[in-house]
Amino acid sequence: MKTSIDSRLIWLNGIIIPLQEAKINVLSPTSQFGANVFEGIRCYWNDERQQLYAFRLSDHYKRLKNSIKMFRMEDKYTTDELQQGLIDVVKANGYKEDLAVRQTVFIDGFGSWMSKGPTNMFIAPIPKGRTLGISELGMKCCISSWERISDRNISPKIKAGANYINSRMAQMEALENGYDSAIFLNDQGKVAEGPGSCLFIVRDNVLITPPLSASILESITRSTIIELAQKEFNIKVMEREIDRTELYLADEVFLCGSAMEVVPVLSIDKYKIAEERPGEITLNLRDKYLDIVRGKSEKYKEWIFPIYE
Numbered sequence: 001m002k003t004s005i006d007s008r009l010i011w012l013n014g015i016i017i018p019l020q021e022a023k024i025n026v027l028s029p030t031s032q033f034g035a036n037v038f039e040g041i042r043c044y045w046n047d048e049r050q051q052l053y054a055f056r057l058s059d060h061y062k063r064l065k066n067s068i069k070m071f072r073m074e075d076k077y078t079t080d081e082l083q084q085g086l087i088d089v090v091k092a093n094g095y096k097e098d099l100a101v102r103q104t105v106f107i108d109g110f111g112s113w114m115s116k117g118p119t120n121m122f123i124a125p126i127p128k129g130r131t132l133g134i135s136e137l138g139m140k141c142c143i144s145s146w147e148r149i150s151d152r153n154i155s156p157k158i159k160a161g162a163n164y165i166n167s168r169m170a171q172m173e174a175l176e177n178g179y180d181s182a183i184f185l186n187d188q189g190k191v192a193e194g195p196g197s198c199l200f201i202v203r204d205n206v207l208i209t210p211p212l213s214a215s216i217l218e219s220i221t222r223s224t225i226i227e228l229a230q231k232e233f234n235i236k237v238m239e240r241e242i243d244r245t246e247l248y249l250a251d252e253v254f255l256c257g258s259a260m261e262v263v264p265v266l267s268i269d270k271y272k273i274a275e276e277r278p279g280e281i282t283l284n285l286r287d288k289y290l291d292i293v294r295g296k297s298e299k300y301k302e303w304i305f306p307i308y309e
């Protein structure tokens with residue numbers, strides 16, 4: 001297993017090479033200005049079937065293409081090429097474990113922040129365990145003093161490296177103040193999302209999440225959770241604005257995303273959520289989600305893509 005950094009292989013501009021040999025031009029717009037768009041794609045190992053499943057791969061590539069379009073970058077790669085690169089580099093590494101794959105399309109060359117190209121790409125599969133340690137129940141969060149970027153300045157719908165400076169400001173402030181993570185409000189003062197995740201609350205058995213127009217990423221996990229809540233648990237789901245104080249009064253709160261999966265929020269600004277115990281709806285949704293991504297449910301097999309023949 002090529003888990004140590006020394007033996008990992010990466011896909012860079014069409015060739016698979018040792019990670020240590022993958023180099024980027026320091027004067028490129030990606031290096032100088034964060035001129036890149038990317039996806040974080042999870043692959044889950046199913047030991048029984050000896051198969052590695054990529055989760056909702058075509059949805060990730062649809063979003064990557066959207067980011068490329070909005071960023072006005074040269075659109076160099078077809079969806080098939082994006083997918084084949086991922087398959088090739090995972091196979092070259094021979095991974096048989098859970099992965100987080102970073103697939104980044106970037107502006108290379110010697111141009112400036114307004115260059116459209118040349119675009120290049122790297123695909124880096126990284127072995128990845130669960131976000132929470134076994135003993136951890138969830139996260140303690142604060143409302144960030146930083147506002148979420150909006151569609152009127154840097155759209156959160158573009159999954160661009162540079163957007164994560166906003167996330168960084170919130171996360172660093174939260175850690176500095178003794179919290180695990182932050183929750184952003186948007187330019188309207190309504191709840192938006194976490195620095196790298198979407199947010200759901202439960203009030204009176206209704207699952208509520210901010211709408212896509214609330215300055216959030218069009219999250220694939222968010223749409224997965226909405227579908228599972230309705231189809232698997234017959235839970236009413238509302239996409240509507242959420243006030244800050246509703247967070248404090250919620251019966252359950254959780255964050256979700258490809259990297260984070262589903263993580264209970266135990267308190268917000270030190271207001272305890274359900275006595276700091278993860279809620280039943282959260283845990284049911286988390287367990288169902290983790291079964292599906294690992295290919296344990298026939299019903300959702302269109303969401304999982306087998307990497308090995």
Ligand SMILES: Cc1ncc(COP(=O)(O)O)c(C=O)c1O
Nearest residue numbers: 196197198217219220221257258
């Ligand atoms: C800001 C932000 N919101 C939400 C998400 C969750 O998106 P997804 O479920 O597509 O991973 C992410 C994760 O990439 C993110 O960075």
